[in-house]
Amino acid sequence: MYRRPEFPEERPFMTSGIRFKRVLLKVSGEALMGSQGFGIDVTVVDRIAGDIREARELGADISVVIGGGNIFRGVAVASKGGDRVTGDHMGMLATVINALALRTSLLKIGVESIVLSAIAMPEICESFSQRDALAHAAAGRVVIFAGGTGNPFFTTDSAAALRAAEMGAEALFKGTQVDGIYTADPKTDPTAVRFEQLTHSEVLQRGLAVMDVAAVALARENHIPIVVFSIHEKGEFARILSGTGRATIVTD
Numbered sequence: 001m002y003r004r005p006e007f008p009e010e011r012p013f014m015t016s017g018i019r020f021k022r023v024l025l026k027v028s029g030e031a032l033m034g035s036q037g038f039g040i041d042v043t044v045v046d047r048i049a050g051d052i053r054e055a056r057e058l059g060a061d062i063s064v065v066i067g068g069g070n071i072f073r074g075v076a077v078a079s080k081g082g083d084r085v086t087g088d089h090m091g092m093l094a095t096v097i098n099a100l101a102l103r104t105s106l107l108k109i110g111v112e113s114i115v116l117s118a119i120a121m122p123e124i125c126e127s128f129s130q131r132d133a134l135a136h137a138a139a140g141r142v143v144i145f146a147g148g149t150g151n152p153f154f155t156t157d158s159a160a161a162l163r164a165a166e167m168g169a170e171a172l173f174k175g176t177q178v179d180g181i182y183t184a185d186p187k188t189d190p191t192a193v194r195f196e197q198l199t200h201s202e203v204l205q206r207g208l209a210v211m212d213v214a215a216v217a218l219a220r221e222n223h224i225p226i227v228v229f230s231i232h233e234k235g236e237f238a239r240i241l242s243g244t245g246r247a248t249i250v251t252d
């Protein structure tokens with residue numbers, strides 16, 4: 001039977017009325033490029049950092065897994081006949097660049113945070129261990145997980161489900177380009193209809209491709225709800241935590 005790990009110094013549950021106290025936020029890499037089409041738009045990163053601060057002020061403990069799609073995806077190498085593993089290594093390095101940008105934006109607004117990378121690069125940031133991650137979270141820091149799972153052939157969605165389980169998160173928030181899960185990809189199918197609520201099994205059975213299968217299966221196994229929402233809407237993260245806001249919630 002899976003048991004949620006406890007923080008070393010568990011803080012009392014705040015009576016702030018939020019839906020989830022301990023949250024893992026997955027931030028899409030693609031979202032960070034804003035309208036530029038590539039790389040990092042600092043104004044977007046600053047805005048997302050502000051959203052994280054706002055959610056913390058509601059009483060939520062937040063940790064973050066950050067994507068890398070604004071800079072590099074491994075499939076881009078593989079699709080041109082290159083080596084997938086090398087491409088994935090490049091993609092994982094991209095997530096570290098994004099993590100450093102987010103930490104910079106959080107520090108600017110007075111939110112203490114730390115980058116823990118699944119790939120050791122001690123001159124740049126700390127290396128991931130569950131023990132350290134829990135200790136930093138207990139000390140009130142926003143833990144930013146970089147480097148995905150540290151393994152090729154995975155995605156940062158899978159890393160988000162993995163870290164959510166390791167952190168004992170009560171929910172995995174996927175902040176992405178769309179405001180929920182639809183019957184089909186709303187970017188390509190204008191007739192797609194949005195769901196308010198689904199089960200993990202329904203997401204998998206219907207082949208709803210907003211998140212990869214491995215990530216949804218891992219969240220299902222560990223009974224972690226998934227909340228899909230638009231990372232582009234300022235303040236939406238806090239609104240959903242408060243019980244309003246627009247999202248699709250995936251539960252057991």
Ligand SMILES: Nc1ncnc2c1ncn2[C@@H]1O[C@H](COP(=O)(O)OP(=O)(O)O)[C@@H](O)[C@H]1O
Nearest residue numbers: 028030176177181182183184185187208209210
């Ligand atoms: N059934 C669906 N409902 C919602 N979005 C979907 C669906 N199928 C595909 N998508 C697409 O999945 C995208 C999110 O996945 P992905 O590109 O991996 O995002 P991220 O960069 O946030 O990890 C959405 O932007 C959307 O275009």
Ligand SMILES: O=c1ccn([C@@H]2O[C@H](COP(=O)(O)OP(=O)(O)O)[C@@H](O)[C@H]2O)c(=O)[nH]1
Nearest residue numbers: 029067068069073074088091148149155156
């Ligand atoms: O555990 C992981 C996580 C990510 N990646 C690589 O890093 C890239 C960027 O991550 P992702 O595509 O998940 O970023 P996002 O879609 O969230 O921007 C991926 O395409 C993979 O090449 C990987 O190899 N292993």
